[in-house]
Amino acid sequence: MIKVYFIGTGGGAPNKRGLPALLLQREGLYALFDAGEGTQQRLIDSGLGFMKIRVIGISHLHGDHVLGLPGLLETMGMYSRRDKITLLGPSGLKDFLLEVFSRTHFQPNFSIEFRDSYEDADVRITKFKTCHVIESYGFLFEEKERIKIDAEKLRSEGVNDWKIIRLLKEGKRVEIGTKVLIPEDYLVKKKGVRIAYTGDTAPCASVINSVRDVDLLVHDSTFLDEKEAHDYGHSNSKDAAEVALRSNAKRLALIHISPRYDDATPLLKEALKVFEKAFLPEPFSYYVIRD
Amino acid sequence: MIKVYFIGTGGGAPNKRGLPALLLQREGLYALFDAGEGTQQRLIDSGLGFMKIRVIGISHLHGDHVLGLPGLLETMGMYSRRDKITLLGPSGLKDFLLEVFSRTHFQPNFSIEFRDSYEDADVRITKFKTCHVIESYGFLFEEKERIKIDAEKLRSEGVNDWKIIRLLKEGKRVEIGTKVLIPEDYLVKKKGVRIAYTGDTAPCASVINSVRDVDLLVHDSTFLDEKEAHDYGHSNSKDAAEVALRSNAKRLALIHISPRYDDATPLLKEALKVFEKAFLPEPFSYYVIRD
Numbered sequence: 001m002i003k004v005y006f007i008g009t010g011g012g013a014p015n016k017r018g019l020p021a022l023l024l025q026r027e028g029l030y031a032l033f034d035a036g037e038g039t040q041q042r043l044i045d046s047g048l049g050f051m052k053i054r055v056i057g058i059s060h061l062h063g064d065h066v067l068g069l070p071g072l073l074e075t076m077g078m079y080s081r082r083d084k085i086t087l088l089g090p091s092g093l094k095d096f097l098l099e100v101f102s103r104t105h106f107q108p109n110f111s112i113e114f115r116d117s118y119e120d121a122d123v124r125i126t127k128f129k130t131c132h133v134i135e136s137y138g139f140l141f142e143e144k145e146r147i148k149i150d151a152e153k154l155r156s157e158g159v160n161d162w163k164i165i166r167l168l169k170e171g172k173r174v175e176i177g178t179k180v181l182i183p184e185d186y187l188v189k190k191k192g193v194r195i196a197y198t199g200d201t202a203p204c205a206s207v208i209n210s211v212r213d214v215d216l217l218v219h220d221s222t223f224l225d226e227k228e229a230h231d232y233g234h235s236n237s238k239d240a241a242e243v244a245l246r247s248n249a250k251r252l253a254l255i256h257i258s259p260r261y262d263d264a265t266p267l268l269k270e271a272l273k274v275f276e277k278a279f280l281p282e283p284f285s286y287y288v289i290r291d
Numbered sequence: 292m293i294k295v296y297f298i299g300t301g302g303g304a305p306n307k308r309g310l311p312a313l314l315l316q317r318e319g320l321y322a323l324f325d326a327g328e329g330t331q332q333r334l335i336d337s338g339l340g341f342m343k344i345r346v347i348g349i350s351h352l353h354g355d356h357v358l359g360l361p362g363l364l365e366t367m368g369m370y371s372r373r374d375k376i377t378l379l380g381p382s383g384l385k386d387f388l389l390e391v392f393s394r395t396h397f398q399p400n401f402s403i404e405f406r407d408s409y410e411d412a413d414v415r416i417t418k419f420k421t422c423h424v425i426e427s428y429g430f431l432f433e434e435k436e437r438i439k440i441d442a443e444k445l446r447s448e449g450v451n452d453w454k455i456i457r458l459l460k461e462g463k464r465v466e467i468g469t470k471v472l473i474p475e476d477y478l479v480k481k482k483g484v485r486i487a488y489t490g491d492t493a494p495c496a497s498v499i500n501s502v503r504d505v506d507l508l509v510h511d512s513t514f515l516d517e518k519e520a521h522d523y524g525h526s527n528s529k530d531a532a533e534v535a536l537r538s539n540a541k542r543l544a545l546i547h548i549s550p551r552y553d554d555a556t557p558l559l560k561e562a563l564k565v566f567e568k569a570f571l572p573e574p575f576s577y578y579v580i581r582d
Binding site: 012013014015018037038040041044061062063064066067068070071074075078079092095096099100103104105106134 | 305306309331332355359386394
């Protein structure tokens, strides 16, 4: 199961959309991308909570993306978290956090690990450069390629014994009488799901190159038709759609909507002209990538 | 008109009550006491906004009381605030803010003044020591004594001329024929409203001495019957009631309710046994001190 929860979809200043926060769930793994002020409250309000979060990626150190992080970690400490948490982000992230912790008299009783990437048996989360006005990254979440036995094919050849299937999966040859089963003949590679979150960015080549063929692209779409959007290090919704098109994304979610837009449907309309699989996630909504 | 808005009435970790934030309005003056994470969002949700706030008092530098301050000020900057703001609080407040501003790439385009007290023609806001586990203050808001002309008395003596009234108000003697009006005979002093907010504190003498006879005491009431409350630098609700009684407060509002209590009415019941003018403000509710 893979779900993406759009906790906060606004940007800059808070309004009903909240500030940037995207929660990704794959089975028991929860990863949070960005933590604008109020993220912990919104995670509570959404019924999701935050104690299970194992990885947090912070795209950059502008207040609207990071000011919810110290409080989130301090509350985890208050609720006696013991599990390690892995943080990915810009170079100043660790110093920022340690400064705030020290000045607010907080000492975490769990381990906080600052890394460039996260990896476990099933997934990998890496960062890629984006085009903003300060050091900034997007995050690419990738399931590892999974090797599966083609049980259908085995069954069609009369093989149903799970012990044989296990041996093949382990890469071992199996002899049944005179018949020899060679693992490679029955293994299929299953491509993993890939999801990208850009944080704040103008449309840029580094993003296009980093997010090719993702199942879901969550892209900066701050403005409708702001001439200076790129100078501000942001995208108009049409820019986001062009990045989705050029990177061959399967779906595009428009986020970081400026509070200047009470109604953001015009942004969606512009994006749809370029990329028909764009959508505008409601705050607190979620998108199911795999049930 | 004087109103106290209970923006966030919880403490420690966020829940439906929100984190500490109390907004006091006297005519055109808005003063905020404490700014837990999410305060700016709650001020928006309450319809009050935050651009008019002129004074912010921070009781102490624990995260639940101060982590909403940088974002609030950064949003004020984003909305092009030009008016000076006065900040009162503990000694580390300025350095905390400047560190966060610098690390989140924010430069305020309005003046932020760090002071020990605030004073204008009508009111005075001072801080007093409280008994918490780190340097901490409460705030006393006082309207200045107002000198008014006893128009009734003048009218009964046949004086209705507003020019004469103005001269008396300015402290000048007025001669009408052979009659001499002496200002002191027609001036009445009107005591101003006084409101105290304690922030986090165990019951303590410094608080009792500082808040005598206030019209409203807003006091730490974190727990119902936690034996170690005082060691934690907090009060049980009964403690708050005893402080209200001993300091001769007119009304007591119980705040900083721990998230361990889903329903806080037992805290109110305990307080009412000691001080019958106690109440438990709902988050987002307000209390009118003078219409």
